[in-house]
Amino acid sequence: MSLHYLPHDIPTDADLLSGPAFYERIARITEFDRLAEPMRYVRLPDEWIVGVADIVGSTEEISKGRYKAVNLVGAAVISAQLNAAGMQALPYVFGGDGAQFAVWPGQRDDAEAALDAVRHWAREEYGLQLRVATATVADVRAAGQDVRVARYAPSDGVDYASFSGGGMAWLEARMKAGEVNLPVSTETQAPDLTGLSCRWANIDASHGAILSLVMVPKAGASDADFARVAQDVIAVADKAKRQGHPVPSLGPKAQFPPPGLDLEARIAPKGAMWWRKAKLLFGSAFAWALLRSEIRLGRFDPVDYKVDVARNTDYQKFDDGLKMTLDCGADTQVQIEAVLQKAHTDGVIRYGLHVQDAAMMTCIVPSPVERSHMHFVDGASGGYALAARNLRAQAA
Known part of the structure; x- marks a missing residue:
């Protein structure tokens, strides 16, 4: 059996299908536009478990200026799953005000316990209500x-999952309708959110504005038609400066004190709040000094780290649709909307857009000296959540 496989040579060995090695051996795709092609996707085994999470009332939280907290909780769902799995590779997608993931059968109990723990933590620490649900494939x-x-x-350092097939969107819709949910446990431990952080300052648009885009297929649209529209949108974005990447190529600017200090102090609710903030402040000052000086310390090279932050950012993704966070000018926005509007008129897609002045980033950094740190980017003033709201309004 080959080390990495594509859809045409999926193994049939039961042990491989039911364990983490199934996902680990899926070939990694390096050209984003190829993810629009249906043949690039592998069917998850029936026994695998999929999970979804979504923050109730995220639009209201945005109006209160709390979108950074919303993003942090969405990323916490992923952090908790990775830590519960011992950092083994598993598929996940960050959605701004929520997340989606899948795990192998033997991981179900730990995955559901981690979901429940994040739900309790989000309510206790941030006053946010998180809906969560799981189902078998x-x-x-x-x-x-x-x-x-x-x-x-x-x-080379990271890879992110893309989902297709409609299953994740179906489960999320059922969850939001109250038809399925994960039972609430009366005894829940704090989630393991090791590596989760939100210390970067917002990233101002360099080429016009930050465009948040959500595009999903209309009921009855073919995979081929949706793929064609997605590729057309990606082709327009590719012509923008740096393909619309919202994070500078040399990485974002370090800021002290970090704007997410109060939020991050609640990630690990151990000890008095003043002590948590003091420890974070000291660690942030040290990190800020290293990043500003660009002086190498042991295995940590601040220049390489910041460059990797940009490279490792998930500013475009597929999760039963296309999501993009683009730094682009008005001309690019007009061209993208023209493609979207025509496809909507043709009955192929529904879409939502939201424009803002800056992007924000939430991170999972298992180790600062490894290249596997993950960075989830979204629009800073509502991003995917408001783009999705506009999509729902379009459907009404």
């Missing part, structure tokens, strides 16, 4: 949907 398929996954590698 077999249950999704019994409802006429599917769950397929691909791996996109924007750099």
